Amino acid sequence: MPDILxxxxxxxxxxxxxxxVSGGNRxxxxxxxxxxxxxxxxxxxxxxxxxxDNCQHVNLxxxxxxxxxxxxxxxxxxxRTEPSMTFxxxxxxxxxxxxxxxxxxxxxxxxPSFRTHLLCxxxxxxxxxxxxxxARLSYLTWxxxxxxxxxxxALAHRKIxxxxxxxxxxxxxxxxxxxxxxxxxxxxxxSALSESLDRIxxxxxxxxxxxxxxxxxxxxxxxxxxxxxxxxxxxxxxTWLRGQGTDVRPLAGVSRICMENDRATGVExxxxxxxxxxxxILAVPSFSVAALLPEHVAALPxxxxxxxxxxxxxxxxxxxxxxxxxxxxxxxxxxxLSQWVFDREVADAPGGEVANYYQVVISASRELEGREQSxxxxxxxxxxxxxxxMAQGARLINGRVxxxxxxxxSMLPQNESLRPGSQSxxxxxxxxxxWTATGWPSTMEGAVxxxxxxxxxVAQHLGQPKRFVQPDLPVSWLARVLLGI
Numbered sequence: 001m002p003d004i005l006x007x008x009x010x011x012x013x014x015x016x017x018x019x020x021v022s023g024g025n026r027x028x029x030x031x032x033x034x035x036x037x038x039x040x041x042x043x044x045x046x047x048x049x050x051x052x053d054n055c056q057h058v059n060l061x062x063x064x065x066x067x068x069x070x071x072x073x074x075x076x077x078x079x080r081t082e083p084s085m086t087f088x089x090x091x092x093x094x095x096x097x098x099x100x101x102x103x104x105x106x107x108x109x110x111x112p113s114f115r116t117h118l119l120c121x122x123x124x125x126x127x128x129x130x131x132x133x134x135a136r137l138s139y140l141t142w143x144x145x146x147x148x149x150x151x152x153x154a155l156a157h158r159k160i161x162x163x164x165x166x167x168x169x170x171x172x173x174x175x176x177x178x179x180x181x182x183x184x185x186x187x188x189x190x191s192a193l194s195e196s197l198d199r200i201x202x203x204x205x206x207x208x209x210x211x212x213x214x215x216x217x218x219x220x221x222x223x224x225x226x227x228x229x230x231x232x233x234x235x236x237x238x239t240w241l242r243g244q245g246t247d248v249r250p251l252a253g254v255s256r257i258c259m260e261n262d263r264a265t266g267v268e269x270x271x272x273x274x275x276x277x278x279x280x281i282l283a284v285p286s287f288s289v290a291a292l293l294p295e296h297v298a299a300l301p302x303x304x305x306x307x308x309x310x311x312x313x314x315x316x317x318x319x320x321x322x323x324x325x326x327x328x329x330x331x332x333x334x335x336x337l338s339q340w341v342f343d344r345e346v347a348d349a350p351g352g353e354v355a356n357y358y359q360v361v362i363s364a365s366r367e368l369e370g371r372e373q374s375x376x377x378x379x380x381x382x383x384x385x386x387x388x389x390m391a392q393g394a395r396l397i398n399g400r401v402x403x404x405x406x407x408x409x410s411m412l413p414q415n416e417s418l419r420p421g422s423q424s425x426x427x428x429x430x431x432x433x434x435w436t437a438t439g440w441p442s443t444m445e446g447a448v449x450x451x452x453x454x455x456x457x458v459a460q461h462l463g464q465p466k467r468f469v470q471p472d473l474p475v476s477w478l479a480r481v482l483l484g485i
Contacts, residue, residue: 002462005030005267005275007254007292008283010038011444012432014237015069015451016281019468020458021244022072028275029246030267032253035234038285039404040444042230047398048320048355051228054402055316056342056359061221062211063445064470065452073240075232082222082330084120088387089139089183089334114387115139116331119220126476127156127214127483137184139334144179151176151185155206156214156483163202164413170202183334191332191339193411193441194312194363204411204441215485216473224330224342257282257429259294264429279458282424283432283451285406293426300425305418309435314407315365317380320355320398325384325391338383339363355397360384365403373401409435409442422450422457430454 004020006013009031017029035041042053059066059079070076090113110116115138121129135145151174154160163170167189171181185205186197192208193200212219225232238248253270257280266276282289286306290298297303317338330342340361360380362368368376377399385391409415419437422430432454433447440446452468459466479485 002026002278003276004028004279004281004458005277006281006283006432007267008038008432009033009036009233009248009250010283010433011040011066011069011233011447012038012434012451012454013281013283014073014233014241015065015448016283016432016455016458017241017246017248017451018069018072018237018244019452019455021241021246023459023464023466025462027246028277029241029248030252030254030269030275031248031250032270034250035230036238036248036250037229037233038447039407040229040233042228045318045398045400047400048357050320050345050357051230052318052344052357052402053225053229053316053359054404055314055407056340056361057225057229057444059223059444060212060219061223062216062219062473063443063448064472065448066445067223068470069448073237075236078225078227078232078236079223080226082224084118085220085222086328086331087117087119087137087187087334088114088331089117089137090114110387111389116328121217121220125478126217126219127479129217130213130220139183140179144177147175147177148180148184150174151180152209152214153483155202156210156479156485158484160206161203163206164416165202166198166413167200167202167205168197170205171197187332187334187339190363191361192443194314194408195410195412196364200411201413201416203416207441210485211472214483215475215479217476219473222330254292257292257294257426259297259426262427264426278428279461280429281432281451281454281458282429283454286409286433286435287406289431297425302420302425306420306435309415309418310410310412311406312363312408312410313365313369313403313405315362315368315376315401315403317360317362317377318398318400318402319358319360319377319381319396321358321391322355322395322397323390324356325358325394326388327390333383333387336383337362338380341384358384363407368401368403373399376401411441422453428461430457 004025004027006029017027021027040057042051045052119133122132241248254267255270256268258265264280286309290303338360342359344357421437424431432450434442436450438446438449455468475485
């Protein structure tokens, strides 16, 4: 029975292990940190004692491989599917009748200058299933909506799939209005890809809109974890992997891959121990790859190119209040520094208080670099207070900002040519990670796909070819006819 070593316990490494252990292989998963999950991890806030995620992670219905991974490992019951997405933007039409009659009512969900918009599927087939929701967006004029529909139709066509044009240039060329750019295209793409429109390749923007909103009526469906990420991965997935025979080893950092006759023979751990292997999957961040390889391999262009990959930051603002501040489980804010707000849980606070815990996500957060945490927290709290009357008078018990500086790969056109496939320059070493060429942007779905692709590569080496990557959601017949998808 062959021995397979997987270096890295993030989503890519866990997915590769879950795939390969199903074939009866001896799999060892090595992780340098005490927990699994990689960038999808948790830690304990020392002030409140709350276990918090480094960033709120969400999943969409179009992420078929991530869903498959959750089903296989048994954590799907800790993902809550939301019946709608909630967008909050300025209200062009003025206050609703309720606000006119009862402007000071404590039942008023929003300040009069804002309005809630629910994105939910109608009975219409894709790609028309979300049309009624988009038609009701009060912060767009009818001309904006017409231009948006025209832009979506142009973006969806399959000839765009290979375009390396920058999205901001494409939007101007297709005469998208400032309103649609700022309040639709930017809101969706910055949240999905954590990059500004002047740094996103058109093909990646197309992937987001086609797979999530146009091709299949279930592609947009939002899933949110109901437990800390550490509970899902370090506890539940690790327990499942061990139950299947995987040797899961946290605090097992690797210093180098050992070579003999141009093949890897195993790895040397940081404590000096040697582990032998027939196959190795390298599932570490791209910027950590070269240090693990022999010098003559690290000098190859494909490895040197990994150093040129650019990454994007994501910041999370964690807030604990003495009372609820919004009546929603989540909200997407339009035209604000705060992009997503999630109502996480009621938690204990210092002094025996009960706190209402919220997490605010700011993607592509370069503008926050160099700013004091207190200033960021103040601006975010002010935004929330401007929107929800019930937030006025709420006392902030604690707040902190957490920034993942290399949260995901920037979807720059030049990055695509630098993303390697699963096969490394060493015959029996495979690559896995959201930075590899998966056909997807740098997301949780991309990470799981990369793990499955690496597992397929290993299975091919072992003479046990098997497909692990799951198919995409089927494209509806009407989407094919209307949009040429």
